[in-house]
Each structure stands twice: as C-alpha cells, then as structure tokens.
Amino acid sequence: DADVTQTPRNRITKTGKRIMLECSQTKGHDRMYWYRQDPGLGLQLIYYSFDVKDINKGEISDGYSVSRQAQAKFSLSLESAIPNQTALYFCATSDYETQYFGPGTRLLVL
Amino acid sequence: RKEVEQDPGPFNVPEGATVAFNCTYSNSASQSFFWYRQDCRKEPKLLMSVYSSGNEDGRFTAQLNRASQYISLLIRDSKLSDSATYLCAVNILRTVIQGAQKLVFGQGTRLTINP
Numbered sequence: 133d134a135d136v137t138q139t140p141r142n143r144i145t146k147t148g149k150r151i152m153l154e155c156s157q158t159k160g161h162d163r164m165y166w167y168r169q170d171p172g173l174g175l176q177l178i179y180y181s182f183d184v185k186d187i188n189k190g191e192i193s194d195g196y197s198v199s200r201q202a203q204a205k206f207s208l209s210l211e212s213a214i215p216n217q218t219a220l221y222f223c224a225t226s227d228y229e230t231q232y233f234g235p236g237t238r239l240l241v242l
Numbered sequence: 243r244k245e246v247e248q249d250p251g252p253f254n255v256p257e258g259a260t261v262a263f264n265c266t267y268s269n270s271a272s273q274s275f276f277w278y279r280q281d282c283r284k285e286p287k288l289l290m291s292v293y294s295s296g297n298e299d300g301r302f303t304a305q306l307n308r309a310s311q312y313i314s315l316l317i318r319d320s321k322l323s324d325s326a327t328y329l330c331a332v333n334i335l336r337t338v339i340q341g342a343q344k345l346v347f348g349q350g351t352r353l354t355i356n357p
Contacts, residue, residue, distance in 0.1 A: 163342060163343070167347075172250065172349055173349055174246075174248075174329060174347040174348055174349035174350050175286070175329070175345075175347040176347075177344065177345070177346070180344065182342050190344075191346075222285055222286075226342075226343050229274075229276075229288075229291055230288045231278075231286075231288065231331075231343065231345065233285035233286050233287070234285060235284070235285055236284075236285055
C-alpha cells in the first residue's frame, strides 16, 4: 500500500465550483505539504503544516485553503475554482531529510 | 531572478555518456540541498541529498558550491532508465524544528538517454 495517498486522482470541474483534494499518509510524519506543478514551472508550494496545530502559507496560497484534520490527513480546498488553477497537485510528507510525495491529482478547471 | 534556476533542457545524450546539470540558487541562507527525480506523469522521488563535502551514489555524484551558489549533478555511464526530469530543491527554512523543510524547487531539467 502507498504511504501517501491522494484523492481524487483526476478531477474535472467548472469555474466557480468548490473542490477539495484530500491527502492521507501512513508514514507517521508530522510535516505535510501541498504543491502544484505546471509545465515548465516546477513545483510551487501552496501550504505547509509542521504539526496539527500549525498551518503556513507557501509561495502561492491565494485562492486556496487547507485543513489539517489529523496528523495523517491534510486537505486542500479551492473555494471557487478558476481555469488558471488547472494543474497537477501533489501532497507530500517529510521526515528529517526526505519529502515523500503522493501520486498527484490532475485537476482541470473549465 | 528566480530563487532556484535550472536549465530546462531537454538534454538528449547517448547511452553510456556522462551528463551534468547545474542548479543555481539565490538565497545565500539556504540550508540544505537535494536532487529529486521525476518520471513522466509520476511523483518526484528523492535521488540524493547534496552535502557540503559532496556525495556519490554509484553513478551519481552531487556537489555543492556555496561560494558560487550552485549545486550540480553528474551522471556517469548513463542508462536508458536514467531518462527523467531532474529537479533540484533548496531548503530555505531556518527553524528550530529539526528537519522541517520549506523547499523551493527548480523547474526541472529533462533528460533523455538515447540507445
């Protein structure tokens, strides 16, 4: 079983819709992250959390919100999706040195 | 100037060749450095960390040059299976929380090894 899982894996939605991407991990890590990846732009950090009570904005948090429901769960919400939020979204956890990424969610906003 | 920059390539090299990538970073306070590998449509996976003294893992060698603010990755005797995108990552976070990371990634260098 995968250590970091993301649901859904693929999603098509319309402009203005609210959407939630979910991430779960079984690695027991306190630290979790959400990134988006666009072609030619690498990974950009949206939000990160060092423990259940800690939430921090990353480089591109506008238009996104997160919830850390438990150590193992970190969800990302788009309150009102717009087409330029079309991207590949990755969740990650980290230990002292390595970030472990989930398989990604491919989101298309029409 | 971007915080972390890589030549996006693509690099097309024949099997068995040696290939090297550089990655420059702008924040001199950066704490730690990494190379990740990403296969097409897959998640990134850590390839190796980059230590001040440099490190080697089989055919892969990573170097850090703090004075010039760049890291490098050298792949010797390249294999077809080395074809991937290589992302450099820099931890810019200063924190008392041990191991906490705030990584800034380069845009990735795409490598294709040709038979």
